[in-house]
Amino acid sequence: QVQLVESGGGVVRPGGSLRLSCAASAFTFSTYGMHWVRQAPGKGLEWVAFIRYDEGYEYYADSVKGRFAISRDSSKNTVYLQMNSLRVEDTAVYYCAKGAWFDTWGQGTPVTVSS
Amino acid sequence: EIVLTQSPGTLSLSLGERATLSCRASQSVNSNYLAWYQQKPGQAPRLLIYGASSRATGIPDRFSGSGSGIDFTLTITRLEPEDFAVYYCQQYGNSPFTFGPGTKVDIK
Numbered sequence: 001q002v003q004l005v006e007s008g009g010g011v012v013r014p015g016g017s018l019r020l021s022c023a024a025s026a027f028t029f030s031t032y033g034m035h036w037v038r039q040a041p042g043k044g045l046e047w048v049a050f051i052r053y054d055e056g057y058e059y060y061a062d063s064v065k066g067r068f069a070i071s072r073d074s075s076k077n078t079v080y081l082q083m084n085s086l087r088v089e090d091t092a093v094y095y096c097a098k099g100a101w102f103d104t105w106g107q108g109t110p111v112t113v114s115s
Numbered sequence: 116e117i118v119l120t121q122s123p124g125t126l127s128l129s130l131g132e133r134a135t136l137s138c139r140a141s142q143s144v145n146s147n148y149l150a151w152y153q154q155k156p157g158q159a160p161r162l163l164i165y166g167a168s169s170r171a172t173g174i175p176d177r178f179s180g181s182g183s184g185i186d187f188t189l190t191i192t193r194l195e196p197e198d199f200a201v202y203y204c205q206q207y208g209n210s211p212f213t214f215g216p217g218t219k220v221d222i223k
Contacts, residue, residue, distance in 0.1 A: 035212070037160075044203065044214060044215075044216050044217050045152075045154075045160065045203055045205075045214040045217075046214065047205075047211055047212040047213065047214065050210065050212065059210040059211070059212075061211050062211070095159055095160070100148075100207055101148070101150045101162065101165035101166070101207055102150065102152070102160075102162055102205070102207070103162045103165070103171060103172075104162075105159040105160055105161070105162075106159065107159055108159055
């Protein structure tokens with residue numbers, strides 16, 4: 001079945017960097033746009049970034065623009081989120097999601113930014 | 116940025132009752148690109164409805180979506196035990212692809 005598996009989360013100091021990965025399987029990865037969404041502890045969902053199926057364009061939430069970068073490798077069926085200049089307020093579970101209407105989600109990977 | 120407002124914040128209902136959840140947008144949602152998601156504690160969100168009224172694969176027909184423009188509704192006709200959760204609406208027509216703050220449906 002269609003599956004997304006995130007990895008790469010962890011604990012990092014403010015100002016540090018992390019790269020998240022999302023491995024996709026059981027669908028034609030190269031034909032779908034992919035998103036990252038996050039959820040801070042006890043809070044709602046916040047869309048973070050999107051990359052089109054052909055890497056033709058990317059969109060970012062204002063809260064991460066200039067600090068985060070989304071990319072994809074269709075040879076590995078994987079989408080990435082490079083997170084730089086991390087802040088305490090970036091602490092959240094990060095999910096990847098597939099397609100225009102987010103029809104499949106991964107299980108999430110937790111990121112904690114703390115000194 | 117399109118801001119989504121959901122009401123009520125919490126809905127307390129009994130098994131078998133009908134739930135009506137509202138989502139209002141600050142401006143018209145492009146092509147009715149409005150989705151609804153269900154999230155249970157410790158789990159990822161699950162897509163219920165897309166395109167304002169199309170049920171996602173495997174979603175029971177007790178879930179239905181309606182609305183257009185700025186006003187949208189998710190209806191659950193007869194609440195089952197597994198339906199008690201938080202529900203989010205989201206617009207995916209224009210970046211940023213914003214979510215509403217959620218409606219919690221809990222057991223009365």
